[in-house]
Amino acid sequence: MIDTDGIVKKVLSMGADEVSAIYTESDVKQTRFSNNKMDIYLNYVDTSLSIFIAKNKKTISTTIKNYNNIDEKLSTLLKLMNHLPDNNDFIGLNSKKQTYRDHVPDGMLENLDDLSFMTKRAIEGAVEKGAKRVAGTIYHVTEDISISTNYNSANDRNVGLFYSVRAFNEYGYPGQAAFHTSDHRLLNDFDPYYLGEEAGDFASLVEKPKEGLEGKFDVIFHPLCFGSLVTYTIQMASAYLVETGMSVFADRLGKKIGSDAFTLYDDPTLESGVGFRQFDDEATATKKVTLIEKGIVKNILHNNSTAKKAGVETTGNAGIISPQPWQPVVENGRRSSDDIISEIKRGLLIVNTWYTRFQDYRNGDFSTIPRDGIFYIEDGEIKESWQGIRISDNIPRIFSNILDVSSEKMQVKWWDEVMPSLIPYVLVKDVNITKSK
Amino acid sequence: MDAERYLKMMEKNVKYGEIRLMNLKVTSFVMKNGILSGIEKTEEQGIAIRALDKNFSFVSTSKIDDDSIKKAIEKALKFAKSGEKKDIKLSEEEIIKDSWSVPQRKNIDDFSIEEKVSILNNIENTLVKENVPMRFQSLREKIEDIEYYNTEGTEIKGHKPNIFYFYMIGVIEDGNFEQGSQEFGKSGGYEAFDEWNLERTIEEESRKLKIIAKSKKSPEGKMDLIVGPEVSGIVAHESSGHPSESDRIIGREAAQAGESFIKTGMIGERVGSDVVSVIDDPSIEGSFGYYKYDFEGVRARKRYLYKNGKINEFLLNREFAGYLSIKSNAAARSSWWDREPIVRMSTTYIEPGNHSFDELIEDVKFGIFMNSFTEWNIDDIRYNEKYIGREAYLIENGKIKEPVKRPVLEITTPGFYGSVDALSKDLKFFAGTCGKGDPMQGVDVWMGGPFARLRNVYLR
Numbered sequence: 001m002i003d004t005d006g007i008v009k010k011v012l013s014m015g016a017d018e019v020s021a022i023y024t025e026s027d028v029k030q031t032r033f034s035n036n037k038m039d040i041y042l043n044y045v046d047t048s049l050s051i052f053i054a055k056n057k058k059t060i061s062t063t064i065k066n067y068n069n070i071d072e073k074l075s076t077l078l079k080l081m082n083h084l085p086d087n088n089d090f091i092g093l094n095s096k097k098q099t100y101r102d103h104v105p106d107g108m109l110e111n112l113d114d115l116s117f118m119t120k121r122a123i124e125g126a127v128e129k130g131a132k133r134v135a136g137t138i139y140h141v142t143e144d145i146s147i148s149t150n151y152n153s154a155n156d157r158n159v160g161l162f163y164s165v166r167a168f169n170e171y172g173y174p175g176q177a178a179f180h181t182s183d184h185r186l187l188n189d190f191d192p193y194y195l196g197e198e199a200g201d202f203a204s205l206v207e208k209p210k211e212g213l214e215g216k217f218d219v220i221f222h223p224l225c226f227g228s229l230v231t232y233t234i235q236m237a238s239a240y241l242v243e244t245g246m247s248v249f250a251d252r253l254g255k256k257i258g259s260d261a262f263t264l265y266d267d268p269t270l271e272s273g274v275g276f277r278q279f280d281d282e283a284t285a286t287k288k289v290t291l292i293e294k295g296i297v298k299n300i301l302h303n304n305s306t307a308k309k310a311g312v313e314t315t316g317n318a319g320i321i322s323p324q325p326w327q328p329v330v331e332n333g334r335r336s337s338d339d340i341i342s343e344i345k346r347g348l349l350i351v352n353t354w355y356t357r358f359q360d361y362r363n364g365d366f367s368t369i370p371r372d373g374i375f376y377i378e379d380g381e382i383k384e385s386w387q388g389i390r391i392s393d394n395i396p397r398i399f400s401n402i403l404d405v406s407s408e409k410m411q412v413k414w415w416d417e418v419m420p421s422l423i424p425y426v427l428v429k430d431v432n433i434t435k436s437k
Numbered sequence: 438m439d440a441e442r443y444l445k446m447m448e449k450n451v452k453y454g455e456i457r458l459m460n461l462k463v464t465s466f467v468m469k470n471g472i473l474s475g476i477e478k479t480e481e482q483g484i485a486i487r488a489l490d491k492n493f494s495f496v497s498t499s500k501i502d503d504d505s506i507k508k509a510i511e512k513a514l515k516f517a518k519s520g521e522k523k524d525i526k527l528s529e530e531e532i533i534k535d536s537w538s539v540p541q542r543k544n545i546d547d548f549s550i551e552e553k554v555s556i557l558n559n560i561e562n563t564l565v566k567e568n569v570p571m572r573f574q575s576l577r578e579k580i581e582d583i584e585y586y587n588t589e590g591t592e593i594k595g596h597k598p599n600i601f602y603f604y605m606i607g608v609i610e611d612g613n614f615e616q617g618s619q620e621f622g623k624s625g626g627y628e629a630f631d632e633w634n635l636e637r638t639i640e641e642e643s644r645k646l647k648i649i650a651k652s653k654k655s656p657e658g659k660m661d662l663i664v665g666p667e668v669s670g671i672v673a674h675e676s677s678g679h680p681s682e683s684d685r686i687i688g689r690e691a692a693q694a695g696e697s698f699i700k701t702g703m704i705g706e707r708v709g710s711d712v713v714s715v716i717d718d719p720s721i722e723g724s725f726g727y728y729k730y731d732f733e734g735v736r737a738r739k740r741y742l743y744k745n746g747k748i749n750e751f752l753l754n755r756e757f758a759g760y761l762s763i764k765s766n767a768a769a770r771s772s773w774w775d776r777e778p779i780v781r782m783s784t785t786y787i788e789p790g791n792h793s794f795d796e797l798i799e800d801v802k803f804g805i806f807m808n809s810f811t812e813w814n815i816d817d818i819r820y821n822e823k824y825i826g827r828e829a830y831l832i833e834n835g836k837i838k839e840p841v842k843r844p845v846l847e848i849t850t851p852g853f854y855g856s857v858d859a860l861s862k863d864l865k866f867f868a869g870t871c872g873k874g875d876p877m878q879g880v881d882v883w884m885g886g887p888f889a890r891l892r893n894v895y896l897r
């Protein structure tokens with residue numbers, strides 16, 4: 001273990017004005033599987049010391065993994081700082097004394113690491129539901145993290161499990177299920193069999209897919225799919241990006257960009273999710289931040305410097321350079337997803353999406369490619385599975401066209417496209433669907 | 438590192454093993470609207486062990502003392518024997534003992550911090566002069582040292598410095614917003630900036646964006662289309678490079694980046710017109726994705742992915758070459774010391790043709806010239822894709838006319854390559870960071886090509 005208090009004192013004694021030192025020890029185990037078999041068992045063991053230094057209005061960051069000659073490395077950095085221009089974006093670290101919540105990692109989850117067995121069970125669950133081929137990944141993460149600044153110190157231990165399963169039917173049509181948790185009580189006997197079943201169910205819901213159609217459709221987004229749209233959007237709520245002007249949140253504070261049914265938080269205090277964080281990179285205690293309430297932009301994400309410039313309090317989302325979201329949560333509604341689907345006259349259920357790209361970050365024009373289950377609904381019933389479509393639309397328009405949000409929520413996280421988040425099903429009217437011509 | 442002793446531990450216990458020691462020195466700069474808001478200077482070292490027995494295992498550690506390395510090897514041996522047995526047979530490859538390095542004409546370590554910052558400041562000044570309100574730049578230098586050893590006797594040492602620059606700008610004209618961005622990358626040192634002429638490039642980009650912001654939307658319907666090298670490059674990368682990756686074809690990436698419309702038995706099948714060939718070549722000196730040997734110790738070479746419109750060769754590592762009973766073509770890459778090697782591209786491009794740019798244009802009665810792109814995406818079997826023009830113009834009666842805003846091409850992979858009837862003799866490369874793998878690995882690549890003419894495609 002590295003003593004982060006000691007590191008801060010050392011750097012201050014070398015002439016720095018402010019210092020943040022974060023030491024992390026992580027042990028991550030992972031399996032990857034495809035074609036119904038495990039491909040590889042991986043284990044990443046890492047320790048890292050990240051240091052941010054401010055001196056005479058200049059700033060620099062470093063990450064150290066080899067702890068020999070730390071004094072020399074730090075001394076070199078401090079000398080280098082004399083040659084840097086001032087960083088007028090940096091106002092200072094959060095100097096207020098912080099109080100942190102008690103956090104006890106889930107011991108039951110901590111001891112769970114038989115990933116080979118879990119892999120086998122996930123595959124069996126999907127095959128039981130009719131899948132012909134199954135692929136996916138399982139992660140088990142333990143992380144000890146300690147932070148010290150001039151003003152605060154804290155440490156924490158996080159344990160998490162996340163996995164995703166993609167199942168294919170005999171026509172190669174896929175279904176996907178993905179989940180994250182830091183609480184073993186959310187697992188059915190620690191058995192990913194049920195997640196395999198969920199993916200297998202989607203793959204087997206309708207056998208042979210049809211080519212989709214263009215047009216405007218009411219779409220009920222599965223939590224995984226809406227989680228992807230939220231992930232791309234919430235990154236733009238960083239005050240750093242808002243300051244560039246190239247964000248859908250730029251000049252929209254206090255303005256309506258969604259319907260009354262849409263409320264979005266960043267909630268790192270949700271302990272059951274792997275996005276849980278006790279403190280940010282400035283040692284500010286994290287909190288639940290309301291970003292959009294009943295469609296109105298209430299806040300953006302701040303560190304201490306961006307907050308000072310905006311005349312508000314930090315939201316506990318440092319990144320010292322650029323604030324960042326931790327764990328998106330969308331407020332649930334009152335009706336079940338089954339009830340909502342039963343009232344759709346002509347629409348789509350979309351399970352997942354990927355490759356979301358923006359032609360216009362400021363106004364929110366984008367497209368994304370639905371996958372892992374696109375189901376055509378008529379008079380409340382799933383009639384067909386589709387392929388080959390794209391959503392070509394606009395983020396504020398989609399948020400403004402939200403008609404309903406389900407009562408049930410799911411903890412979803414998938415690969416690089418969905419942050420650990422807690423999301424309900426979301427019904428949106430008149431979503432623009434396009435395809436290749 | 439006492440590689441011999443560690444390899445002996447592995448030889449006795451598993452069918453195959455390899456050890457990779459990497460040292461990465463990275464310095465990055467971020468400038469937002471004229472303020473140098475981020476500078477990070479980092480040096481990382483780490484060891485990656487990969488073993489094959491019942492399955493593959495991979496263990497990485499940033500602790501590189503003898504005890505930690507032995508512990509990592511013991512874990513790799515244990516994990517390789519866990520799970521259900523998978524019959525993996527690696528392709529047989531030449532045993533290599535070599536070292537290689539990428540030369541620098543303007544050495545990264547000789548360039549002062551002031552000189553590096555001044556590159557960003559000069560561009561910033563240009564953008565301010567052009568009244569560009571939204572400005573973001575980043576610069577990264579990376580020096581990668583690698584030692585690679587496997588139980589078959591291959592020993593390779595490599596040294597690769599590279600430079601990466603990215604800008605993103607936004608303009609508002611008459612209330613209309615337009616954004617532009619571009620990546621530049623090269624193996625070598627700071628001589629890269631002598632070739633890029635960035636101030637001029639970005640000055641031109643900002644002027645063009647302002648004109649486009651005030652332009653009319655492009656017309657809709659079937660028409661001819663000429664795409665510039667930047668668009669040729671992204672198309673080559675997305676709809677030829679990715680679907681030719683053998684791990685996608687065989688299904689190993691199924692749960693993440695997806696699979697491929699190409700199946701193992703499709704070599705020789707037509708995906709485009711006779712004039713189209715697509716190449717992936719890691720051996721181009723100075724290229725951003727350059728390597729002499731891949732991360733399994735196989736010598737790099739040029740690969741024709743599509744040749745004269747037909748599927749010709751897959752990108753292979755040793756696992757999938759072994760699966761297909763052929764030799765690897767050295768496509769195994771890893772982005773960092775703690776990432777497993779997987780099948781990747783390097784420099785992917787459409788092979789140039791024989792025409793001049795003017796010859797391509799003069800034969801178009803009505804169409805669009807899409808010189809660069811903004812939003813793009815492609816489905817997870819690499820079949821349905823979309824490219825939206827950033828800099829684009831109307832073509833009428835063989836002449837380039839006024840700029841048009843954001844033409845949209847939504848087309849299939851055979852639809853694109855099958856519509857190409859002529860290629861220019863130009864060849865230009867563009868840098869990018871290709872994302873794939875779980876955890877995500879971003880690797881440095883180039884992509885490029887000539888101007889390409891497509892007949893009678895649907896644009897909106």
